[in-house]
Amino acid sequence: MKVLLIHKFHYMVGxxxxxxxxxxxxxxxxxxxxIFFSMYDRRNxxxxxxxxxxxxxxxxxxxxxxLKKIRAGLKLxxxxxxxxxxxxxxxxxxxxxxxxxxxxxxxxxxxxxxLKKNNIPVVMHLHELTCVCPCYTMLRPDGTICSDxxxxxxxxxxxxxxxxGSRAKSMLAFAEAGFLKSGRYYDKIDLYIAExxxxxQIVEKAAFTASPVIRMYNFLPADQVYLPCPEHDxxxxxxxxYAREKGVLTLLKAFGKLKCPERxxxxxxxxxEQALREYVAENRLEDRVDIRGPIFGREMExxxxxxxxxxxxxxxxxxxxxxxxxxxxxxxxxxxxNIAGLSEIxxxxxxxxxxxxxxxxxxxxxxxxxxxxxxxxxxxxxGDIVDYVRERCxxxxxxxxxxxxxxxxIAGK
Numbered sequence: 432m433k434v435l436l437i438h439k440f441h442y443m444v445g446x447x448x449x450x451x452x453x454x455x456x457x458x459x460x461x462x463x464x465x466i467f468f469s470m471y472d473r474r475n476x477x478x479x480x481x482x483x484x485x486x487x488x489x490x491x492x493x494x495x496x497x498l499k500k501i502r503a504g505l506k507l508x509x510x511x512x513x514x515x516x517x518x519x520x521x522x523x524x525x526x527x528x529x530x531x532x533x534x535x536x537x538x539x540x541x542x543x544x545x546l547k548k549n550n551i552p553v554v555m556h557l558h559e560l561t562c563v564c565p566c567y568t569m570l571r572p573d574g575t576i577c578s579d580x581x582x583x584x585x586x587x588x589x590x591x592x593x594x595x596g597s598r599a600k601s602m603l604a605f606a607e608a609g610f611l612k613s614g615r616y617y618d619k620i621d622l623y624i625a626e627x628x629x630x631x632q633i634v635e636k637a638a639f640t641a642s643p644v645i646r647m648y649n650f651l652p653a654d655q656v657y658l659p660c661p662e663h664d665x666x667x668x669x670x671x672x673y674a675r676e677k678g679v680l681t682l683l684k685a686f687g688k689l690k691c692p693e694r695x696x697x698x699x700x701x702x703x704e705q706a707l708r709e710y711v712a713e714n715r716l717e718d719r720v721d722i723r724g725p726i727f728g729r730e731m732e733x734x735x736x737x738x739x740x741x742x743x744x745x746x747x748x749x750x751x752x753x754x755x756x757x758x759x760x761x762x763x764x765x766x767x768x769n770i771a772g773l774s775e776i777x778x779x780x781x782x783x784x785x786x787x788x789x790x791x792x793x794x795x796x797x798x799x800x801x802x803x804x805x806x807x808x809x810x811x812x813x814g815d816i817v818d819y820v821r822e823r824c825x826x827x828x829x830x831x832x833x834x835x836x837x838x839x840x841i842a843g844k
Contacts, residue, residue, distance in 0.1 A: 438532035627772030659762030673701030678744035762813030
């Protein structure tokens with residue numbers, strides 16, 4: 432079959448893009464053809480369909496003013512450019528099914544209208560919770576977890592100024608949410624895939640769609656090497672986005688409490704990088720903390736290999752958490768927040784340790800527990816972790832189930 436993968440980024444940003452490319456490669460290995468629809472960016476990975484990609488409009492661009500900004504805002508709700516270009520792609524490529532990753536505010540649900548018109552079944556991956564919360568993080572501006580929109584309507588996004596503390600941007604997100612609800616766009620998706628039971632339960636409780644929602648835990652690619660790496664270079668590792676909801680500042684506060692020779696290595700990029708650097712300088716941690724930019728591929732693999740412990744200190748409803756899974760495939764002991772999908776990945780005390788989200792004291796205590804762990808117990812736990820994640824993340828089993836769903840949806844059309 433020919434599968435159309437729709438995702439607003441066609442370059443590596445984080446875990447969502449990791450899944451996107453893992454899925455593409457797994458489909459190709461299974462003998463299927465994959466085509467892409469995305470947004471133009473100079474960082475894009477080249478592909479044969481890039482001539483169909485939509486232009487990149489950043490609503491945060493300070494040069495956007497007045498009528499130009501209003502037009503850009505409307506385009507983020509419903510893009511006629513996306514609609515026209517995906518129509519051309521479908522006419523030329525004739526896909527059998529579409530699988531959507533991230534869509535809101537760049538590509539928009541205008542493409543769903545074209546897919547339905549062409550009788551193409553649509554699967555949507557629930558990488559985030561924009562369908563429940565216009566802010567997608569389900570966090571208030573002060574960082575506390577919030578379910579106001581799920582229980583009391585999307586207008587709470589405007590009241591709380593949830594989008595970057597801006598009432599105007601929150602109003603735009605509210606308008607998009609209202610438009611999608613009134614147009615029953617979420618019912619136009621044939622099947623939703625949640626990456627954890629928590630996400631499945633929260634979207635079903637919100638009752639935003641009549642379409643079925645299933646849970647499929649994330650897989651790791653067939654070429655993933657499952658091998659314990661108990662030898663390390665004595666550092667604590669975080670890798671991912673530098674974003675408030677990722678809890679990196681909490682990790683820095685926890686590390687500052689430790690009197691240990693180990694270093695803290697941070698790998699990633701994001702809006703909070705300057706704040707992290709300022710905290711390190713203000714607390715005189717320059718000699719103990721190494722803040723790096725984004726790293727991918729084999730170099731990142733080597734960095735994970737040599738870590739003593741990996742941290743995933745998220746303070747929002749984390750989903751499939753590829754950072755945790757990739758580290759566990761190497762037998763790394765992962766310390767993660769006891770929240771959402773993370774609590775379904777980590778078995779506390781067996782395959783890692785769970786801590787209270789947002790608590791530097793709890794996080795510091797868990798890190799100390801690993802740093803002081805006897806060498807033989809560390810090795811035993813490392814081997815058990817690899818066995819666990821190998822079974823949990825098997826690509827062949829995942830693809831067998833996914834392709835069965837694809838076939839059923841295609842037959843139904």
